[in-house]
Amino acid sequence: MKFVPLFLALATLTTAADRVVPREGTEWCNIWMPNANNHDLPRVLLIGDSVTQGYGPDVEKQLAGRAYVARLATSRCVGDPVLHAEVAAMLGAETFDVIHFNNGLHGIGAVSEKEYAEFLPQFIAHIRKLAPKAKLIWASSTPSHVNGKFEQTDARNENVKERNSIAAEIMGKEDIPVDDLYGLMIGYPECCADSLHYNAAGKAMQGAQVAGEILNLLPAKAK
Known part of the structure; x- marks a missing residue:
């Protein structure tokens, strides 16, 4: 297990004092790190929001015996230094073989698409640094x-859709594969639980696709 002091991880980041950071009425963060003392299998980290939190357990089930799956679900949007701090806490605690990540639903109406295009590459650089x-x-x-x-x-x-388009272009430049969960779910309105979240069938569909994408990148011995 490794440890990276937060003040070092955040030393080059813009702080909340340097710019006005848009906040939601309630901000939240959920961290899940199973099998924290075991290192016999590859480790996977899911980074996202409540949708990620929803399909996370299904990914764990799909990859059982092949990888340990941790997750960081948060309401913070790109451009918020607290998001970088939360990621630094996870990546400072453990080494991961695969990181499956998303950020986009939160911050709509507070962070413009132009700002999103600016902040997303910074988020990628932060993950790659740590x-x-x-x-x-x-x-x-x-x-x-x-x-x-x-x-x-x-x-x-x-x-x-605009943010997904922006992200797809950035990921192409960064040589990062895209797991198209939008394309997966747009044709299945019956799998919705509310405007943004999914029922058990929807979560299972997402979990199966996410697990399959991750499995393609796991070390050969885990497949």
């Missing part, structure tokens, strides 16, 4: 639907 040997996979953000009428997308979905 986990230089990890293989990265980007996940596109899932659709935003009209609550109660899940066959319809809502106004926010235009932002989701």
